[in-house]
Amino acid sequence: MALGDKSVYSPLTTLKNLFKKPLTIKYPKEILRVFPNKDGVSPIYRGLHTNDLNKCVGCAACQRICPFDAIEMKTIGQNEQGRAIKKPVVDYGRCSFCAFCVDVCPTNSLKMSRHFIYKIKTVKTxxxxEEVEYVKEKFKLMPDESLGDDIGYNTGKSKKILG
Known part of the structure; x- marks a missing residue:
């Protein structure tokens, strides 16, 4: 039988699957329990970024390695010597969640959380x-410690990923 040819048993396969219980879950009413220690997604899931702002030195290594130019450095103040203090701002409209920025961070301050839902409320008027421009601006976030309670992907410098 050639690829793409129908089998005589195709209707029987349909009938067999008709009475099976569906494999989907009713999110958010049901929570997927796959991993023994944590609910939901994988323990090394790559979700929204989190950044320990006290560890971050503003070196812009994350900005340079980002293949989609999703990270820009924003000046948030000045230090005692008068130099600008810069921290990364992630544009989630461009981010592909590749985690190159996390891998290259020299201070290990940038991590990825397991949070993946980001809500934006728009004004009905x-x-x-205007709404498109508003949402574009809201997708640019400065990662901070707010999502640090549920860390997902990290560089693997302190733990063994393979083997």
Whole structure:
């Protein structure tokens, strides 16, 4: 039988699967329990970024390695010597969650959390064009410690990933 040819048993396969219990879950009413220690997604899931701002030195290594230019360095103040203090801002409209930025961080301050839901509330009186610009701006976030309670992917410098 050639690839793509129908089998005589195709209708029987359909009938067999008709009475099986579905494999989907009713999210958010049901929580997927796959991993023994944590609910939901994989323990090394790559979700939204988290950054320990006290460890971050503003070296911009994350910005240089990002293949989609999703990270820009934003000046948040000045230190005692008058130099600008810069921290990364991630544009989640461009981010592919590749975690190159996490791997290259020299201070290990940038990590990825297991959080993946990001909500934006828009104003109903906005026009369509205004709403698009509003959402574009809201997708640019400065990662901080707020998502640090549930760390997912990390560099693996302190733990063995393979083997």
């Amino acid at each position: 906005m026009s369509a064009k």
